[in-house]
Amino acid sequence: MTADDRVCRLNHSQRTPRDFDLGFEVEGAIIDALDAHTTMSTQALESKQVQREIIKILLNHSSLYEDLRERASAV
Numbered sequence: 001m002t003a004d005d006r007v008c009r010l011n012h013s014q015r016t017p018r019d020f021d022l023g024f025e026v027e028g029a030i031i032d033a034l035d036a037h038t039t040m041s042t043q044a045l046e047s048k049q050v051q052r053e054i055i056k057i058l059l060n061h062s063s064l065y066e067d068l069r070e071r072a073s074a075v
Contacts, residue, residue, distance in 0.1 A: 044050045058064045 044054065
């Protein structure tokens with residue numbers, strides 16, 4: 001979240017209920033989600049251990065390997 005976003009949020013928190021703006025709230029939620037995903041992606045890119053764990057999850061708890069084998073044999 002940028003400094004401008006924080007200022008907007010601070011100003012927004014001082015508004016009365018009748019000033020409530022659903023569009024502003026949705027935009028804030030999207031910004032928060034973007035920040036969270038950016039942080040998680042950065043952590044995953046910087047950690048080979050996290051990348052190995054993601055691969056284990058994909059191979060052991062989904063049908064990813066089987067789906068990839070099926071696609072390869074169809075080509």
